[in-house]
Amino acid sequence: MKTFGKIILTAAAAAVAATFVLTTTAAAEFPEKAINYIIAFKPGGESDVTARFQQPFFKKKFGKDLVMSYKDGGGGAVAWAQLNTITGDGYTIMGTNLPHMVIQPLQKDVGYTTDGIVNVYMFHYTPDAIVVTDKSPYKTLKDLIDFAKKNPGKVTFSGSAKGSSNHLAQVTFDRLAGIKTAYVAFAGTAPSSTALLGGQVVASWGYTTVPPAYPGTRMLAVAMEKRHPNFPDVPTFKELGFDMVSGAYRGIAVPKSTPEDIRKKLAKMIDEINHEPAFIKQMEDNGFAMLNAPYGPELDKFMAKAKKDITTSAKEAGMVK
C-alpha cells in the first residue's frame, strides 16, 4: 500500500513537473500558433490597413500568422465590450482606438470602461490636419483664418463622424484661432475626403493620411509636435502659434485574463515590428505617424494624458456632459 501511494505521489509530482516544464517551454516559444487579430471596424478602413501592414512583418519575424477578423458595430464599442469575455491566452488580440475608447464610456454605459481595457501597445497615430484641394485659394493657414474671421460660420469643414479626433480638433482650433466654423460629419475619412474633392465643403479636418491616399489634396498644417517626415514643407500648428497636438491613436489590447508575461511578450513583439525600418517607411509614406508606447509605465503615462486631454475637448465639443 505504502509503495502504491508512493508511486502515485511520484507520478503526481512528475506530472506537475512535466506540466510545469511544458508550460514554461510553451511560454518560451509563444506564439505556438496563429494569433487572432480582431479589428473593431469594417475591413478596408485605416484600423484594418495598419494591421495589414503589421501582418507580413509578424509572420517573417515570429513565424506565425496574424489572422484578421472583423467585429464591426457601434463605432467599435461592440467589439471592445466583448474583449474581456474572451479567453486571455495571448492568441486573441484586438485593435483599439482613441479618442473613441475614452468618449464612448463617458456618453453612456457601452459595456466597457476605458480603464477596463488592457492595452499592450499604442503603435501609431494619424495626426489631425487641415486639408484643402490643390486648387483651393487658401495657400496658408493664415489665408483660411482671415477668410473665416471675415465670414463667421461660413467656412465648412468635412470630417469623420462627430466625437472623432477630427471633430475635437475643429472645436479646439476654433477656440484657439477665435473663429466660428461649421463641422459637417461624414461616415469616415473616405466620404469626408470625397466631399472635399467634390467641392462640397471649403476645407476638411482630416488626417496626415489624406494627401497620400487622395491625389489633389494638400495640408495647411498638422497637429504634431514636429513636422511629419513625409511632408517636410507642411508646418505644425505649434509653429504657427496654436498649441495643439492631436489625432486618432491606435493600439492593441488583450483580454484582461491574459497573463502578465504574455502581455509583455506581445508588447515586445509589436515593439520589434515598430522599429523595423521597412515598416516605418511604409507607415510614414502613407501618412501615418509612429508612436512607441509599450505595456508598462510608458503606456500608463500615455493613456493618463490622452484620457485627460480627450475628456477636456469632448466636454468642450458638447459630446459629453
Add this chain to the structure above:
Amino acid sequence: MQGIEYVLEAISLYHISIALAGVIAGTVIGALPGLTATMAIAVLVPLTFSLKPASALILMGAVYTGAIYGGAYSAILLKTPGTPSAIATTFDGYPMAKRGDGDLAVTLACTSSVFGGLVGALFLLLLAPPLAKIALAFGPVEYFWLAIFGLSLISALSEGHMLKGLIGGCFGMLLTTIGVAEVSADIRYTFGSHTLIGGIEPVSALIGLYCVPVMIDLVATPARHLQVSTEGRGFRLREALSLNWRHKFSLLRSSVIGTITGILPGAGGSIAGLVAYSEARRSSKRTEYFGTGEPEGVMASESANNATVGGGFIPTLVLGIPGTPPDAVILGALLVQGIRTGPNLFVGGETSIVYVFIAGLFVATVLMLPTGLLIGRYAYRFIISVPKAILVPTVAFMTIIGTYAIRNNMSDVVIMIVLGAIGWVLDRYGFKPSPIVLGLILSRIAEQGFVQGWIIGTARGNAAAEFFNRPISLGIIVFIGISMFYPLIARRWRLNKELQNDSET
C-alpha cells in the same frame, strides 16, 4: 496593336485559372445568405500578398464579380437576397421560381449578370478617368435625393396597399436609428441594452425579414417549396438569351444605371438594382406584371448589380475613393502591396497593372457564364429535390452562420430571428417585407445626406436652396415625381383609353 500584350498576359493559363477559381469561390460565397463579397475579399487579402499586384487584383475582381452574381440564387430560390445587391432580384425571381420557372430565372440571372458585368468593365476600360468625376459631382444633397428615389419605389411595390407599404417603409427607417449613429455618434434607442449598441445590421435584417417567413411557411404548409416541371428542360439557355435579346434596350439601360451607381461611392449594388428595376418597370409595356414573375425584372436587377463591379473600380483606381465596400478592401490590399492608386495608374508607369487587371476582369466575367450556369443548375436541383425536412434545417443553419459571420457577433443572429418573427406576423397582415427593407437600407443614406446638406446649406446662407437649386438634384427630383405618381397617371390613361374605346363602339 498596342495593348495586346496586356490581353495576352490576362489570358495566360495562370491568370485564367486564378480567375476561374475566383469566380467559382465568389459565386458559392455570394449564394450563401450573409456571406458577402466584402468578407470574401477580406479573407483573401493575405493570400494576395504573395501574388503579383495584377494577379492579386484579378483574383479579387473575380471573387467580387462571382459573389455579386451568386447572390441571385438565394434571391430566386429562397426569396432571400444572398447580398443586398440582389434585393430587387427577389421581386420577380422568387415568383418565377414559385411557378416552376426557377431554372429559367437562374439562367437569366446568369446571362444578364455577364452582360452587365461586361458593360461595367467596358466603361472601366474606355472611360474611367472622365467618369470618375461623377463620383465627385454627387454631394450630400444628391445622395439624399437618390435615397428618396429608392424609397419612392415603395409606391410601385405596394400598389393597392399604399398605406401599408408606407407604414412598412417607416418601420424600416425607424429600425436604422437604433444604435450608435454613424455620423452624429449619438447612442439612440438602445434602451440600455448592450445588444442594441451595434444597431441593426442591414444584411442580417434582410435575412430575417425575407428568409425566416419563407422557412416558417415551408414548415407550416404541406405544399412543395417550388413548383417543378416533370420533363428535363436543360439550362433553358436559348429561352433566356431570346428574352435578353427581346429586352436588349432595357438590359443596356440597366447596365448603364448599374455602372453609374457603382461609381457613386455612397450608393452601391442595392441601389443600382432597385433603380434599374424601377426604371425597367416604369418603361415596360407590361408594368402590371412586374412583381408577379416578370423575367425583365430579374434581368434589370442582375445586369445592374454586376455592372456596379466595373463601375465601382472607376473611382477606386482613378481617385483612390472606393466605389463600393469591397473596393475599400481591395484598395487596402493594394496599399499593402505598395500600389498607389490615382490618375497616374492610367497614364504613368504602372499602366500595365491596370490594363492587365481590366482584361482579367473581362475574362472572369466571361467565365461566369459556364460556371454560373453549372452551379446554378446544381443549386436549383438541390433546392427542388431535397425533401423539406432536410431543406429547412439546412437553410436555417446557413442563415445563422451567415448572419453571425457578417460582424462575428451573436447579437446579430438574435436580432435576425426576432425580426424574422415580426416580419412573418406583419406579412400575415399585408405588410410586405420589401418596403421595410427599402426603408432599412436607404434611410441611413437619406439621413446622412439630409443632415450634411442642411449644415452645408445653412453655412452657405440658405438650406432650402441647397436642396432644390442644384442641377443633379433637380434631375433626381423629377425622376422621383415620375416614379411616385406614374402608377396613378398610368391608371388614369388606361381608364381614359377604355372610356374612349367604349364611346367609339
